[in-house]
Each structure stands twice: as C-alpha cells, then as structure tokens.
Amino acid sequence: GDSVTQMEGPVTLSEEAFLTINCTYTATGYPSLFWYVQYPGEGLQLLLKATKADDKGSNKGFEATYRKETTSFHLEKGSVQVSDSAVYFCALSDRPGGSYIPTFGRGTSLIVHP
Amino acid sequence: EPEVTQTPSHQVTQMGQEVILRCVPISNHLYFYWYRQILGQKVEFLVSFYNNEISEKSEIFDDQFSVERPDGSNFTLKIRSTKLEDSAMYFCASSESPGGSGYTFGSGTRLTVV
Numbered sequence: 001g002d003s004v005t006q007m008e009g010p011v012t013l014s015e016e017a018f019l020t021i022n023c024t025y026t027a028t029g030y031p032s033l034f035w036y037v038q039y040p041g042e043g044l045q046l047l048l049k050a051t052k053a054d055d056k057g058s059n060k061g062f063e064a065t066y067r068k069e070t071t072s073f074h075l076e077k078g079s080v081q082v083s084d085s086a087v088y089f090c091a092l093s094d095r096p097g098g099s100y101i102p103t104f105g106r107g108t109s110l111i112v113h114p
Numbered sequence: 115e116p117e118v119t120q121t122p123s124h125q126v127t128q129m130g131q132e133v134i135l136r137c138v139p140i141s142n143h144l145y146f147y148w149y150r151q152i153l154g155q156k157v158e159f160l161v162s163f164y165n166n167e168i169s170e171k172s173e174i175f176d177d178q179f180s181v182e183r184p185d186g187s188n189f190t191l192k193i194r195s196t197k198l199e200d201s202a203m204y205f206c207a208s209s210e211s212p213g214g215s216g217y218t219f220g221s222g223t224r225l226t227v228v
Contacts, residue, residue: 101147102159
C-alpha cells in the first residue's frame with residue numbers, strides 16, 4: 001500500500017539556517033504530493049503541493065520538488081525564522097487504483113532558536 | 115478565514131467508557147474525515163463521510179467506532195468502549211471535494227485513556 005516516510009525529529013536550527021526535511025514515498029499509482037504544517041495549538045494547514053514529476057511546490061519561502069526517480073519530496077527553506085517552528089507533515093494522495101484519501105507521514109518537529 | 119472546530123481540546127476517560135469527539139466542519143464542505151495520531155507515530159486515516167454515509171474507512175475503524183452527523187452541522191466520532199491504545203490525538207477535517215489539497219483540519223482532540 002501507499003506510505004510516506006519522513007526523517008525523525010526534532011530538527012533544531014538557529015535562525016537563518018538552511019532547512020531540509022526529507023520525505024520519501026511508495027505509491028501504487030502516480031500520486032500528488034503535499035506538505036502540511038501544524039503550528040502549536042492549530043490544525044494541519046496545507047503548505048505546498050506538487051501533482052506531477054519535476055513540479056516544484058512553493059509557499060512562504062518553502063520549496064519541494066517532486067522527484068519520481070528517487071520517489072522523494074524533500075522540503076527546503078533557505079533561511080528559517082523562529083516563526084517557522086512547527087510540525088511538518090509530508091503526505092500523498094493517490095487515486096488510480098487507490099484512494100484520494102491522503103496518506104500522511106509521522107511529522108517532523110522543527111524548532112528554530114533566535 | 116473559515117475553520118474546523120473540535121471540542122474538547124483534551125479529554126481524559128477511563129478504560130471501557132464511551133467517548134464522543136465533536137467537530138464542526140466548514141459549512142459549505144461536503145466531505146468529512148477523522149484521522150488520529152498516536153504519540154510519535156504517523157497520522158492515520160480512520161474514516162471519511164459523504165452524503166450522510168461512510169465512504170471509506172481504514173482497518174483501524176472497527177465496530178468500536180462510529181460516526182454521525184446528527185444535526186447538519188456537527189460531525190462526531192464515538193468510541194464505544196475505550197481501550198488504553200485509543201489514546202491519541204484525533205483530527206477532524208473537511209473538504210469541498212475529495213483529495214489532499216482542499217482539506218481543512220481542526221486543531222485536534224487529545225484523548226487520554228487511563
């Protein structure tokens with residue numbers, strides 16, 4: 001079945017550091033890929049998405065590129081801020097032969113220090 | 115901005131008791147979902163609900179679980195006889211259409227079974 005694997009957290013960085021959170025997936029079809037973010041006390045919010053190979057999703061300075069050859073969708077940001085501290089979830093949605101229901105990873109906690 | 119509201123934010127219950135977790139989805143959304151996350155593990159899909167019936171459910175969603183939309187605004191998850199392993203964060207979500215990009219999540223209910 002479909003699955004998403006994320007790097008273990010927490011990831012602890014200083015402000016303005018470069019961020020990478022790794023995500024790899026397995027899917028039966030040709031999935032759409034997503035990153036969700038959960039700020040403290042809030043629900044999961046869609047951060048960015050990509051629907052086909054080599055697409056780059058971007059939002060709020062975050063980027064992720066859909067790499068079909070490596071089945072990856074790593075999240076990056078060039079310069080993190082304290083306000084980026086949150087839990088980040090990688091997810092996929094794979095309809096053909098499967099379901100639209102997103103499959104999530106376990107989440108990666110990011111802590112950014114001033 | 116419209117949001118999904120979940121109550122309570124934290125519930126403690128004794129093993130064997132029934133609990134009802136409540137959610138108010140966004141008013142013009144048609145698809146409703148429950149997910150759960152056991153501490154340190156993946157966000158797992160439980161059930162989706164559309165047109166007043168369950169449209170998909172996972173293996174986790176056994177006879178101990180039920181969902182209801184009793185009054186056209188609330189969407190509830192009932193656990194009939196709670197077990198210790200039901201302790202988790204439960205997330206409600208809603209969407210206008212199926213798929214991962216249009217979901218709005220609530221901030222979750224933390225259920226602790228003692």
